[in-house]
Amino acid sequence: MTEVLFYHMQNMTVENVLPPLLEKSLERGWRVVVQATSPERADALDAHLWTYRDDSFLPHATWRVNDVTDQPIVLAVEEDNPNGANVRFLVDGAALPQDAPSYERMVLLFNGDDPDALALARSAWTDCKARGFDVTYWQADERGRWQRRN
Template sequence: MPEILFFHLQSRPLEQVLPTILDRAVSRGQKVVVELSSPERLSALDDHLWTYSDESFLPHVTAAEADAATNPVVLTTKAHNPNAAQVRICAEGVRIPDALQEYERVVLIFDGDDPDALTAAREDWKSVRASGASASYWQQDDAGRWEKKA
């Protein structure tokens, strides 16, 4: 069973926190698949990851690209694992997947200002806890740092 992490965004948007999470996973030698809810958000985050920092380079592709299987980070809108990733990130309304056994770590990033996202995250939290999986809940403080709450 993988480790499940719930990241509650409050003071910083996904565009600011996702590159750091991806950089850490890639630096540990892990492959990551990021599932987003729409092609528009996928396109926007794909563009953002190429330009978010002048000092950093984050290799990534979308699942539609021919070399997706060999890339460390793949962005997708589907519930698949095109690069045999050890880490799955679910964002923008995507729920925790049923196929948890494929991953070492599953991260749910949800917007604390979106009532629907909060409700869905609470449902996923209850489901994950009921399954006996290891889960932790992290919330941003006012400075954007993550604090473990549960």
């Protein structure tokens, strides 16, 4: 069964939240697709992942590269799964893909300070529950650590 994790970001950005979650995914041996909503946004995330920390490296590429099937993390804008990922991150309001049940885990990052993003996340939550996915809701505590909420 697909597990869908909803990460409610407040006073945070995707640029701050995504890299550590991707690091944890790689530590677990997972292959990942990060779905953005535009080529420009995917390119911005690509540039950020190369420079977000001086002492870290996240092996990744965009969907445009020739060896995309070999990449552990692929930044994409389409719903396809070019690297055979078992985990998919959805950022900036990217919609659940048609093949959502084929993933072990989907991670939806949404800006809780944006009413439109909040409404999209609520709709996605309802959709995921109706489809029988195992859904969980995560919110950062005062120290910035993610806590599962009910």
